[in-house]
Amino acid sequence: MTLRVEPRVPLQLSYAVLGRPSNIAYDTERNEAVLFQLKWQHNAVVDTRARRSAARNLITEGARWIRSVGDWLDRHGVHELGQRAGLAFRPGIHVEMFVLARYEAGFPGVLEKDERATWADWAHLLRTLWDVRRSSPKEIAQRLRADASRAQTSHEDESFFMPLGDLTIAFNPPVEPWERC
DSSP states (O other): OOEEEEEOOOEEETTEEEEOOSEEEEETTTTEEEEEEEEOOOOOSSOHHHHHHHHHHHHHHHHHHHHHHHHHHHHHOHHHHHHHHTOOOOTTOEEEEEEEESSOOOOTTTOOOOTTSEEEEHHHHHHHHHHTTTOOHHHHHHHHHHHHHHHHHTTTTOOEEEEETTEEEEESOSSOGGGOO
């Protein structure tokens, strides 16, 4: 696989930057491109509130990027993107979008992710690239999605309640109590 990576290509319409992929990789052999958006949020594993906030921010900002880049591509086309990046895309190119988080991209039960892109954390992407070195960007996206789906379904039922005298304690609730209102 031959990849050519170009950094930060601005996508503008009416003088406003709609979206800016952090990087573009082009597999010249398979005629597939990947647009990467890097989201380096802070690690919030210990604090549940901070974790949910980080999840909302990641998913909201990622969805905004996916929407704006998708709209831009619908208006201008993939070949205009290639031209701005200095890449000569061949006809029939396949484009993937990846939203990459620094620490974690899987936040089940917080918000629905825009499935037009593949969501992964940096370590998961690196491990997948190592495991499937000769795969195309499309195959890498499929592997990342399958891994994430397997991980999510294996942890769906971790929320449970435990009575403690007259009090019931909820462990790992699917939503914060104040979010039910």
